[in-house]
Amino acid sequence: MEQNQFRVSLQKEQLVFSSAHFITFNGNICETLHGHNYGLRCEVIGPLDENGYVVDFIALRDALAEIVGRLDHHMLLPTEHPTIQVCQTGEEIEVRFESKRWIFPVDDCVLLPIQNTTAELIAEWIGKQLIATTRDKLGDNLETIIVAVDENNGQWGECELGWNQS
Numbered sequence: 662m663e664q665n666q667f668r669v670s671l672q673k674e675q676l677v678f679s680s681a682h683f684i685t686f687n688g689n690i691c692e693t694l695h696g697h698n699y700g701l702r703c704e705v706i707g708p709l710d711e712n713g714y715v716v717d718f719i720a721l722r723d724a725l726a727e728i729v730g731r732l733d734h735h736m737l738l739p740t741e742h743p744t745i746q747v748c749q750t751g752e753e754i755e756v757r758f759e760s761k762r763w764i765f766p767v768d769d770c771v772l773l774p775i776q777n778t779t780a781e782l783i784a785e786w787i788g789k790q791l792i793a794t795t796r797d798k799l800g801d802n803l804e805t806i807i808v809a810v811d812e813n814n815g816q817w818g819e820c821e822l823g824w825n826q827s
Contacts, residue, residue, distance in 0.1 A: 672702040678733040682778040700811035707803035780818025
């Protein structure tokens with residue numbers, strides 16, 4: 662017997678964050694430092710529970726709002742990039758890429774364990790944070806989450822993650 666698939670989708674005005682970043686591409690091209698007003702959308706796929714819903718919208722919204730709140734008004738820096746060095750010394754973060762060098766206050770930065778601060782990799786990081794922080798609350802019955810980050814009014818980077826991934 663075929664089982665129906667259910668999903669909830671959440672895209673709210675409060676699920677936005679303004680952050681600065683830069684990315685590298687084609688080996689040694691580095692964008693200039695710039696910022697975006699990012700938007701977030703999240704879908705959760707899974708069976709219906711005893712209440713007839715996949716997940717509580719409010720619990721999902723609040724968990725996502727907490728995660729994006731950590732990114733809001735910060736400089737997003739990748740710590741796993743092969744040629745960008747990110748070092749903390751006291752109250753400063755020093756970032757180097759080839760001949761470029763930036764210094765930021767520690768409190769103004771979020772160090773992300775990703776290779777590049779692309780919308781796709783930020784979406785993956787948010788999805789992993791969501792799973793890690795809500796699995797106990799939302800349970801193990803969920804199947805998949807899809808997190809999408811909009812960096813420029815219609816330019817979305819998405820990541821689909823299995824809910825029970827290791």
